[in-house]
Every structure is written in C-alpha cells, then in structure tokens.
Amino acid sequence: MTVISKFQSVPTTCIEYVHPWTDSCWNGSAGLLIVSSLDSFRIYTLVYVLSLLMRGRIPKSKDIARTVLGILQSTAFLTTSAVAYSSYLCMLRRVFGGFTMLTGSYVPAFLSSVTAILIERPSRRVLLCLYVANVASESLWKMAESRGMVRSIWRGQTIIFGVSTATLLYYFRRGWHLNKKDSVYDVLRFIVGKDEEGGNRVEKVEDKKRSKRLLQRYMITSWILKVYNQLVIFLKSFSKHDKCKHSDSCAYYVFNGGAKLFGIGLGIQGILKLVLQIPKIVKTPKKVLSSIFSKDTMRIGAFLGGFSFVYRLTACFLRRTFNDDKPEYAIPSTLLASIAFLSYPDKTAALYIMWKSLQLTTEMLTDKGYLPRVPYATVFVYSIFTAVLFHAATFEPQNLRTSYWKFLHGLSGGRIAVMDRRSFDVWGLNTQAQIMKTIEITKTPVDIKYSFGRW
Incomplete structure (x- = not known):
C-alpha cells in the first residue's frame, strides 16, 4: 500500500469512519449521548460517594447536596467530552471534505476537551490535567x-521518581510548601516525618494524637508490644x-520511621488482597496467611518503609558529618531513598510525582514573577494531552x-472499537491491525447493541 503524507486528506465520509452504524450524524451523536451519560454517571457516582465516605463522619445535608451537584456536573463534563468529539469530527469532515492525520482525531479531541473542561468545577481541573498528562506522556x-526516536532504560521510572521526589522534598525542607497548600506535601510529611519539614508550621494537637495511634494500631499482641518496648528502650539509648x-x-x-511505614504498607496491601480474594479465601481458608504475607504483599511495605528508613538515615548522617542542617540535604537523601522504589516500580506513580513536581515548580515560579501567568493554562494543557490520548486511541492504540482504552470503550458504549479506520492505513501506521490487536489483548467486545433503533 502506498504511504501518503500525514497532512494529505483521505476522502472518507463520517458515515464510513465516525459512525458506521448509522447514516445520520445526529443519530450518531444522540446514541453516544445516551451511553456516555449513563457511563459517566456510574463513574462519578462511585468516585463522589467513596470520597464522601472516606471523610469518616456522618454526612450532613449540605454534604449530600454538594455530592449530588458534583456528580451531575462531572457527568455533564465527561458526557460533553464524548459527544462533542463525535460532533466535531463530523463538522470538520464537512468543512474539509475528508480527514487528515490532525483532523482525524487530534483537533476534534482538542476542541471537545476545551468545551467540556469549562463545564467541570475549577477545583477539579488541575487533578484532571495531572491525570491526562500522566497517561499521555507515557503514550x-x-x-x-x-519510531526508534528514543530507547527505554532499565528502571527508568525509578530515576524519574527519585529526581521528582527530591525536587518536592527540597521545597519541603526549604519551607516553600507553606505558601502552596497541596496534599502531596501531607503525604511527604507522613513518609519522612514532620521533623524534616522546613518553615514555621504549627503542629496541631490532632497530628500528635494521630502519630501515636498509627504506632499502636500495628502492635497486635502483647508479646509483640513487649518486644517492641524493649527495642525502643535500646534504640533510644543512643545519641542524638x-x-x-x-x-x-x-x-x-x-x-x-522505617518500621511504621513498612507496617502501614503491609496493612494496606494485605487488606486490599483480602477484599479482592474473598471468594478464594471462603473456599480455602488455610490460604489466608500465605495470601497476606506473600512476596507481592510486601512490596508496598518494602517501598514505604525502605524509603523512610534510608531518607532518615542519610539525613541524620549528613547532619552529623557536616555539623549542620541544610535544605540541600534533602536531595541526596531522597535520591538514595528512591532505591526503595525498585521494590514497587510503578510507572503511574513515578509519572504522577513528575507532573506534580512540574506543576508546583511552575506555580512557584509564576508566583515569584519569573514566569508569566497564562490565563486558562490548565484548560489548554488538559486539552492538549487529552487530544494526544484520543489520537493514540484512533491511530495507534497499542x-x-x-486501562485508558477500556475507559474510552466503556464511555462510548464500545463505539470506539467499531469506528472504521481501514482508510487510514495509507499513513503507514497499520492502524486497522493495531485496533484488532488491541481489541484482542483488552478483550473488549465489538458486538455492540445500539439502543433506540440504529442509535
């Protein structure tokens, strides 16, 4: 097959490509409106209800009302993103008479993303932006x-995690985080300890009580408690x-620090395993202990405990060696502690920390006047990266x-899998073959049942 330029138009109609199940653009959009609104409502009902329950208190009437409004607003946002994408595809085809590599997915996805994100609450836009940036950067x-332009290196995610976390912990030690409230600093405070924090943060009484409860929670038996107390007395006998x-x-x-974080990580992973494997445990109760204390269950505990242990060890060593306490010590301490990430090398976590550090760095430089403040920057960054994801889903889904392909498949009611891309093979990406391979790997069905006739 002859390969043509990516900017050359392919004279394919939207009936052939966008909605081959119906010859009406209006019917195609209407059917997508139905399925996407139902899936969006399901997703955000789960998200908002879980968020409400995690507050740990009985919700008041205003909390329930805010939750309901949030569900409806977020549902409208996600539904608009899906329906507007299909509509913009048809509109651009009518304007240009066909599809290029850009108008075949990227441009309509960008326009639909701008349209949709303006509906969502401003407080959620940054979170959504970080999520799509995470997934899109991987794509x-x-x-x-x-294309042979780059090559992955062994454990590259550990390097990304180490450098990004070192940046955030340097800000933490400098006290710069006090002017920018962000939950990521609460996580870092929890892992490395409040004593590593810079600035003049006033500790609340609740923080002290919480740290004591966390220690006591994992002392299951009196024997362990006695052994622990003896160990504490021994360790406290050393100098400070x-x-x-x-x-x-x-x-x-x-x-x-290392023991506490290891116990918490072990507890989190153990509870998750118990919940997910309840049917198996009911059939074979003897496998409960082997399931909880498996090598896989230890991974999060090893990462959290190892990170805290090495960070604190290095920080104390540097203070003793140079008889000083500098914020710069956070950098070598974090880089060494990041070796613990090898026990739980999660790409999603590494990329999230990378984008979070870039976001906070950009905000800090903007606040200090080193960078200009760009209106609606979050909106455009979100739209750029979302368009990348839609482009990949269209032309090179492998x-x-x-997980994102499955999300788009559910949101579209499976329509993304049956859009006819055969005419796009002229651009040399083997698009149709990639689609078939992706469907096979993800086990996503293509036998779509369209509601309301041919919608």
Whole structure:
C-alpha cells in the first residue's frame, strides 16, 4: 500500500469512519449521548460517594447536596467530552471534505476537551490535567520508542521518581510548601516525618494524637508490644545530634520511621488482597496467611518503609558529618531513598510525582514573577494531552495504556472499537491491525447493541 503524507486528506465520509452504524450524524451523536451519560454517571457516582465516605463522619445535608451537584456536573463534563468529539469530527469532515492525520482525531479531541473542561468545577481541573498528562506522556514515549526516536532504560521510572521526589522534598525542607497548600506535601510529611519539614508550621494537637495511634494500631499482641518496648528502650539509648530536630535518638528515629511505614504498607496491601480474594479465601481458608504475607504483599511495605528508613538515615548522617542542617540535604537523601522504589516500580506513580513536581515548580515560579501567568493554562494543557490520548486511541492504540482504552470503550458504549479506520492505513501506521490487536489483548467486545433503533 502506498504511504501518503500525514497532512494529505483521505476522502472518507463520517458515515464510513465516525459512525458506521448509522447514516445520520445526529443519530450518531444522540446514541453516544445516551451511553456516555449513563457511563459517566456510574463513574462519578462511585468516585463522589467513596470520597464522601472516606471523610469518616456522618454526612450532613449540605454534604449530600454538594455530592449530588458534583456528580451531575462531572457527568455533564465527561458526557460533553464524548459527544462533542463525535460532533466535531463530523463538522470538520464537512468543512474539509475528508480527514487528515490532525483532523482525524487530534483537533476534534482538542476542541471537545476545551468545551467540556469549562463545564467541570475549577477545583477539579488541575487533578484532571495531572491525570491526562500522566497517561499521555507515557503514550508519547511509546510513540517515540516505536519510531526508534528514543530507547527505554532499565528502571527508568525509578530515576524519574527519585529526581521528582527530591525536587518536592527540597521545597519541603526549604519551607516553600507553606505558601502552596497541596496534599502531596501531607503525604511527604507522613513518609519522612514532620521533623524534616522546613518553615514555621504549627503542629496541631490532632497530628500528635494521630502519630501515636498509627504506632499502636500495628502492635497486635502483647508479646509483640513487649518486644517492641524493649527495642525502643535500646534504640533510644543512643545519641542524638544537636542539629537534628527529632526528640529521640537518631537510631530510634531511623528505625521507627522505617518500621511504621513498612507496617502501614503491609496493612494496606494485605487488606486490599483480602477484599479482592474473598471468594478464594471462603473456599480455602488455610490460604489466608500465605495470601497476606506473600512476596507481592510486601512490596508496598518494602517501598514505604525502605524509603523512610534510608531518607532518615542519610539525613541524620549528613547532619552529623557536616555539623549542620541544610535544605540541600534533602536531595541526596531522597535520591538514595528512591532505591526503595525498585521494590514497587510503578510507572503511574513515578509519572504522577513528575507532573506534580512540574506543576508546583511552575506555580512557584509564576508566583515569584519569573514566569508569566497564562490565563486558562490548565484548560489548554488538559486539552492538549487529552487530544494526544484520543489520537493514540484512533491511530495507534497499542501505544495507549490498556486501562485508558477500556475507559474510552466503556464511555462510548464500545463505539470506539467499531469506528472504521481501514482508510487510514495509507499513513503507514497499520492502524486497522493495531485496533484488532488491541481489541484482542483488552478483550473488549465489538458486538455492540445500539439502543433506540440504529442509535
């Protein structure tokens, strides 16, 4: 097959490509409106209800009302994104008489994303932007790798995680985070400890009570508690350097942080395994312990505990060696501690930390006047990356994260899998073959049942 330029138009109609199940653009959009609104409502009902329950208190009437309004607004946002994408495809085909590589997915996806994100609450836009940037950056890397432009390195996600976390912990040690409230700093405070924090943060009484409860929660038996108390007395007998902010010895500070985070990580993974494997456990109760204390269950605990242990150990070592406490010590401490990420090398987590550090760095430089403040920057960044994802789903889905393909498949009622892309093979990406391979791998059905006649 002759390969043509990506900017050359393919004279395919929207009936052949966008909605081959109906010869009406209006019917195609109407059918998509029905299925996408139902799927969006299902997704956001689950998200908002879980968020409400995680607050740990009985919701008041205003909380329930806010939750309902949030569900409806977010449902409208996601539904608009799906329906507008299909509509813009048909509109652009009418204007240009066919599809190019850009108008075949990227441009309509960008326009639909701008239209949709303006409906969503401003407080949720940054979170959505970080999510699509995370998934899209992975797709962009895979696209470049498939073209021989880049090459992945072993454990590259650990390097990304280490550098990005070192940036955030440097801000944390400098106290710059106090002017920019963000939940990621709460997580870092929890992992490395409040004594590593810079600035003048006033600790709340609730914080002290919470740290004590976390320690007591994992002392299951009296025997373990006695052994633990003896170990605590032994560790506290060592010295503490004058430059260290923690109250007890450095040895106790280091081992206590590692043990506490290991226990929490083990507990989280163990509970998740129990919940997900209830049917198997009911049939074979003897496998409960082997399921909880497997090597796989230890991974999160090893990462959290190892990170806290190595970070605190390195920080105390540097303070003792140089008889000083500098924010810059956070950088080598974090880079060494990031070795623990090898036990749980999650690409999603690494990319999230990378984009979060870029976001907070950009905001800080903007606040200080080093960068101009761009109106609706979040809207455009979100739209650019969402368009990348729709482009990948259309032309090269094997470079798209499997979970995102399944999300688009559900949102479109399976329509994304039956859009006819055979005419796009002239651009040399083997699009139709990629689609068939993706459908096979993800086990997403193509036998779509259209509601309301041919909608």
